[in-house]
Amino acid sequence: MELETGTRAIIALAWARRLHMADSALATVALGTEDVRINHRDEHATAVTFVRFMGGSVLAGPQWLLRAAAGIHDEELAAESVLLGLIRSHGDMAARGLGESLLYYSDQPPAVEESTSTLVSQEPGTAVELEALCPRDDLAGVHLSEQAKTFTLVAEDGNAPLSGGGYTVWEGLIADLAVLTAPSLRRHGLGTYIAAIAADDALAEGFVAQFRADINNKAAQLMADALGFALAGSLTRVGLGSQ
Numbered sequence: 001m002e003l004e005t006g007t008r009a010i011i012a013l014a015w016a017r018r019l020h021m022a023d024s025a026l027a028t029v030a031l032g033t034e035d036v037r038i039n040h041r042d043e044h045a046t047a048v049t050f051v052r053f054m055g056g057s058v059l060a061g062p063q064w065l066l067r068a069a070a071g072i073h074d075e076e077l078a079a080e081s082v083l084l085g086l087i088r089s090h091g092d093m094a095a096r097g098l099g100e101s102l103l104y105y106s107d108q109p110p111a112v113e114e115s116t117s118t119l120v121s122q123e124p125g126t127a128v129e130l131e132a133l134c135p136r137d138d139l140a141g142v143h144l145s146e147q148a149k150t151f152t153l154v155a156e157d158g159n160a161p162l163s164g165g166g167y168t169v170w171e172g173l174i175a176d177l178a179v180l181t182a183p184s185l186r187r188h189g190l191g192t193y194i195a196a197i198a199a200d201d202a203l204a205e206g207f208v209a210q211f212r213a214d215i216n217n218k219a220a221q222l223m224a225d226a227l228g229f230a231l232a233g234s235l236t237r238v239g240l241g242s243q
Helices: 006-017 028-032 065-069 080-090 122-134 188-206 220-225
Strands: 039-043 047-053 056-061 095-108 119-120 148-154 163-168 174-181 208-214 230-242
Touching: 006 047, 006 174, 006 208, 028 056, 039 065, 047 080, 047 095, 047 220, 056 065, 065 080, 065 174, 080 095, 080 174, 080 230, 095 220, 122 148, 122 163, 148 188, 163 188, 174 188, 188 208, 208 220
Parallel strands: 039 056, 174 208
Antiparallel strands: 047 056, 047 230, 095 208, 095 230, 119 148, 148 163, 163 174
């Protein structure tokens, strides 16, 4: 799916605001007409953020980090290990990886046939029940029950929750999706179905839908493809701290 020009502009605006930049700072990146890296100096940053989308990129962090990364190509800089190496080589600076993910977006409702054997609950407690069925490692980065809006798939007989999706709005512009499925029920399309419901709701509310898939999570990437989301870039974040 090709993202509309207006959608690209919204994505750029949302990231500019999220990185505490001027609204127009990433306008050239949104156009996608040329490869460009924009450096954003932030001496108070608690994390280094590198975002690639639509052909361009933005690196946000302290000045010493921007200088150290100047000669490194975007493909390399997107690797969490490269950012970690740059930070750890800077005096007594400690660093911790916060994740490397692919960024998918959609401005069109996903085409998913309505289920006749399940129900959807918007009760926050149902999302909490689903989380209790999953290993702690699965909950990292998802935080389903903490999303501003949640949708949990349950069987018609009211048994335990099957899968859940939700979203939190970034900067009043982008709905960042989260999806979680009970371990014993994965690979059956339940996550894709509930993610479609969450995405459809977000789009109906006027937001651009965003889905972040861990670089090593092939199932999440296949889900994004199945939903018709467009792969638009990547996000790499590394936390900063003194030893």
